Amino acid sequence: AQKVTQAQTEISVVEKEDVTLDCVYETRDTTYYLFWYKQPPSGELVFLIRRNSFDEQNEISGRYSWNFQKSTSSFNFTITASQVVDSAVYFCALSEASGSARQLTFGSGTQLTVLP
Amino acid sequence: SAVISQKPSRDICQRGTSLTIQCQVDSQVTMMFWYRQQPGQSLTLIATANQGSEATYESGFVIDKFPISRPNLTFSTLTVSNMSPEDSSIYLCSVGQGIGKETQYFGPGTRLLVL
Numbered sequence: 001a002q003k004v005t006q007a008q009t010e011i012s013v014v015e016k017e018d019v020t021l022d023c024v025y026e027t028r029d030t031t032y033y034l035f036w037y038k039q040p041p042s043g044e045l046v047f048l049i050r051r052n053s054f055d056e057q058n059e060i061s062g063r064y065s066w067n068f069q070k071s072t073s074s075f076n077f078t079i080t081a082s083q084v085v086d087s088a089v090y091f092c093a094l095s096e097a098s099g100s101a102r103q104l105t106f107g108s109g110t111q112l113t114v115l116p
Numbered sequence: 117s118a119v120i121s122q123k124p125s126r127d128i129c130q131r132g133t134s135l136t137i138q139c140q141v142d143s144q145v146t147m148m149f150w151y152r153q154q155p156g157q158s159l160t161l162i163a164t165a166n167q168g169s170e171a172t173y174e175s176g177f178v179i180d181k182f183p184i185s186r187p188n189l190t191f192s193t194l195t196v197s198n199m200s201p202e203d204s205s206i207y208l209c210s211v212g213q214g215i216g217k218e219t220q221y222f223g224p225g226t227r228l229l230v231l
Contacts, residue, residue: 045222
């Protein structure tokens, strides 16, 4: 069975600090997809990134970067020079290619608070 | 990505009543999903709704409690029946998009409080 672990329940940083959100996953499939979503206080779930299991290249998008390491089953998310608007709950999620209907398994989420 | 809307955005309901939540997508999609997010918790999949077939429910969720309709490729409803305070949650619908439909995009959610 697939599982996603986000060990950090809450993180608090001061604006302009860098912060890394950890995500560790478990799956028996060789083909799978990893995701990060952001949930601001408004409640909407915002898609940030998808990573395929066969593509371990790290990705950078502005202040966001993602480090995918199959050897440690981790998919960590770093925000550089954090801003107050980054305050939200961040969810890591996994979908197995062999799973029916592309079901997503979510981690428990990390509440990030960026203080001014 | 598809634009997804949900109605109502929030509601306060009395114990024992039912609420129907609507999910509208601006394009035709095969797969639609309904999730529940209890206060302070992560998201849990309730069911998968494909047009033209009955919804597939996850363990712990039953059709009598959460009946789902999927009349066409752009619309779905989720009903929360005979509500209790434990049903107070955010309910979100999502659609699968991308080459293999592997990326899910979510609606804004419906915040439900049951008194």
